[in-house]
Amino acid sequence: MNQCFFCGPTTRPLTEEHVWPKWVSKLLRGKYGSDHFVHIRSTGNDTTGYWKSPHLQVTTESLCDECNNVWLGNFENLVIKPIATPLILGGETLIRPADQWQIAAWAYKMAMLLEIAMPAEERHQEFYKPTERRQFRNETIPDEHVRVFLANCQYGQEPAHAHQHLHTLRRRDDGFSCQLKICTATAGCLGMQIIAARSTETGQLVYASTEVEMELLGKAKRAIVPIWPPTNEGVRWPPAEGMTQQDIEDWTEMWSKAEGMYPQPPDSAA
Numbered sequence: 001m002n003q004c005f006f007c008g009p010t011t012r013p014l015t016e017e018h019v020w021p022k023w024v025s026k027l028l029r030g031k032y033g034s035d036h037f038v039h040i041r042s043t044g045n046d047t048t049g050y051w052k053s054p055h056l057q058v059t060t061e062s063l064c065d066e067c068n069n070v071w072l073g074n075f076e077n078l079v080i081k082p083i084a085t086p087l088i089l090g091g092e093t094l095i096r097p098a099d100q101w102q103i104a105a106w107a108y109k110m111a112m113l114l115e116i117a118m119p120a121e122e123r124h125q126e127f128y129k130p131t132e133r134r135q136f137r138n139e140t141i142p143d144e145h146v147r148v149f150l151a152n153c154q155y156g157q158e159p160a161h162a163h164q165h166l167h168t169l170r171r172r173d174d175g176f177s178c179q180l181k182i183c184t185a186t187a188g189c190l191g192m193q194i195i196a197a198r199s200t201e202t203g204q205l206v207y208a209s210t211e212v213e214m215e216l217l218g219k220a221k222r223a224i225v226p227i228w229p230p231t232n233e234g235v236r237w238p239p240a241e242g243m244t245q246q247d248i249e250d251w252t253e254m255w256s257k258a259e260g261m262y263p264q265p266p267d268s269a270a
């Protein structure tokens, strides 16, 4: 029996899934001064991988052929490609509420897959649970507690980029503690951030705004657009301000300073 990352135990063969679909590579190839992509993987200050390829070659061989070629293949090629193309290329557009659902689902897929799209020895325990992946497989929408934000990256930086951070935070006044998982992924001019909080006590996802007070700071107020949980308003694109590479890195760090919450080393129990 194989274990599909999304649908679970299966007799189907496992296939290679690209975290960034190949059409993203086609959109970006040649636009950043090169006809191939240079990949650098790092943990902290250590570079753990370096490779070149004509595609964004970040993959995992953990999806059954049905999930990969039918479910995600159709979703990414038929639904996401027309909505995301102008965002990736930096065009002006209006992102309708219905499209925000789809982009948020795509961002959520990336957050889940980025956890396993690296060599086993460099992986941490996955943050998202098999039940949550299965639910995503069934519904193709993010969990209602997750938050998804978009930003417009300035051209001429890196074609694609991903960061993942896991913080354990604890509130001093009532002892509430949670794990905060922050994933930032970019594709051309499109930046996506997925934030999920998990209660240490119950193990359930909690909404990362009532449980964890967060606010957008400084430039983020004008540069970052929330799209999930759903809004009922269209988003004029691009936002008033774009993000530099440094802004994108600061963006990922920003939430570690959630108000009233303090970082806690993983082993210091309550």
Ligand SMILES: [Zn+2]
Binding pocket: 004, 005, 006, 007, 008, 010, 063, 064, 065, 066, 067, 068
């Ligand atoms: Zn599957």
